[in-house]
Amino acid sequence: MRCAGIVSYNPDLGRLRTNLHATAPQVRQVFIYENGSANAAAVHALCEDEFDNVQVIADTENRGIAFALNQLLAAAHDGGYEHILLLDQDSVPTEGMCDELERHLSGTVALVSPFILDRNRMTMAEYKAMAMPPLERLDHAAKHGAITSGTLNDVEAALAVGGFDDDLFIDYVDFDFNERLLLNGYTIIKDNKACLIHEKGKSEQTLLRVPRRGPGGALTWKPLYKLGYGPTRCYYQTRNRIIYWKKYHRWTGMEGVTEIPMLMALSLLFESNRIAKLRAYARGIQDGARMQVKEYRK
Incomplete structure (x- = not known):
């Protein structure tokens, strides 16, 4: 059973709506950690008016993406979810992405990443024309590593290695987490058949x-x-x-x-x-x- 978690901070509401309409059908529940946005009321209204499986967890200040990700892991654990798809607020999963990623999330595999299609660097046609292996095992956390957005994570494994480092606040939060997964014997896979539309x-x-x-x-x-x-x-x-x-x-x-x-x-x-x-x-x-x-x- 899987859920999704999105960190929200002053989001563009149109992009967030696109994200949610792409994500909500692929999971049982979406948790949004609202990090004290100036437009927090509009985020709440969007979720309440258009979705029946989106829950907003509200904060009054921006405590950083690492803190927010840990709250999303806790919400997934408390909700009894085995897997959580973690997303930036402006990322958009393509159709069937979660099903494709989840095929590989077993055994020592604790995290599966999709291909990241940066909308400012590549078109969908260029992605589809690329020649690349369908699966890659990532042996480095930072060098050609997996960013957080778009990853499907084993909740118990994530918690077992201590989750995300709150002190980092933002940047290298993902690679720090990935390195602890690798050092504790877990495997990280990149599935190039799955695609996330993203913006770095x-x-x-x-x-x-x-x-x-x-x-x-x-x-x-x-x-x-x-x-x-x-x-x-x-x-x-x-x-x-x-x-x-x-x-x-x-x-x-x-x-x-x-x-x-x-x-x-x-x-x-x-x-x-x-x-x-x-x-x-x-x-x-x-x-x-x-x-x-x-x-x-x-």
């Missing part, structure tokens, strides 16, 4: 290209995208990458940290509000370096 920031293509390996292993030159995050997100991007390195470097090496200079360069070269973002990156590096973080032990 406000991606825009830059003039730069870098070599990347595709699903089949072939090396091709791909464009770099700027993400358009605000200064607050830039802060957490850098701080949490350093925290992740401190916790898991024994197993992950420099994974995550090495991308910080590239993130800074993309923001400074191609984005607006450069000074505020540079200060946010610097503060994130400083706070991450200063924070006392316990190295993770199995």
Whole structure:
């Protein structure tokens, strides 16, 4: 038996409605954790007026996505659900996605991720034309890892590894959780037959290209995208990458940290509000370096 969990914070109501109409028929119940949005009343009205299997769990402030995800795990556990589909408020699961993901959620498999179709980077036609393996086993939490949105999770396994780290607030919350799954003997699968329509920031293509390996292993030159995050997100991007390195470097090496200079360069070269973002990156590096973080032990 499965449910879905969505974290809501100042959502675009049209996109949230599209999400819910795509999600609600695929699960028995949808829990929305309302993180103190300015339009919280409109979120409640939408759910009450148009859906009979959507429950809003209201908060009065934004406690971060990690805290909200833990409340959704608790709601799934208390409701007797074995599996929970976790979604961002603007992600849209395609038809049959949950059924396809759930086929693989057994044994040591604790998390199954769909193919992520970023609506700012790819069309559905391009996705369907791609040559890639139907299934991939993900051996790294962060490098080519599974983002939270769209993942179908085994509730007991998620709780067994401690759920999500509230202290991270936002960014690298998913990879931190995934690393603990892997270190505790669980398996993470990516099912490329299932597709989630998603949006990572406000991606825009830059003039730069870098070599990347595709699903089949072939090396091709791909464009770099700027993400358009605000200064607050830039802060957490850098701080949490350093925290992740401190916790898991024994197993992950420099994974995550090495991308910080590239993130800074993309923001400074191609984005607006450069000074505020540079200060946010610097503060994130400083706070991450200063924070006392316990190295993770199995």
